Amino acid sequence: MVPLLRRFQHESQHLAHGTSLAIVIFVGSAGVVSYGINGNIDWWLAGWVGIGGALGAYFGAVAMHRLAPRSLQLAFGVFLLTVAARMFAGV
Numbered sequence: 214m215v216p217l218l219r220r221f222q223h224e225s226q227h228l229a230h231g232t233s234l235a236i237v238i239f240v241g242s243a244g245v246v247s248y249g250i251n252g253n254i255d256w257w258l259a260g261w262v263g264i265g266g267a268l269g270a271y272f273g274a275v276a277m278h279r280l281a282p283r284s285l286q287l288a289f290g291v292f293l294l295t296v297a298a299r300m301f302a303g304v
Contacts, residue, residue, distance in 0.1 A: 215289060226282040234270070
């Protein structure tokens with residue numbers, strides 16, 4: 214989502230990251246309703262991972278504001294390439 218917002222909406226790197234996270238709220242909510250109705254959610258695990266994710270998101274946002282837009286863009290690109298390499302390697 215971030216690369217699309219950067220390229221086609223011409224948003225700044227910081228604004229694209231924040232907008233992408235806001236979009237996740239709506240997508241995630243729709244998924245929770247659907248999966249929850251069918252009993253396919255481990256609420257205990259979701260709660261603990263959610264707490265960790267919320268803390269990570271907060272501290273990540275604080276760290277993001279300390280980076281220049283170009284540095285943030287490079288760090289995000291390295292992260293995406295690392296994830297893609299791990300997926301292809303089957304790790």
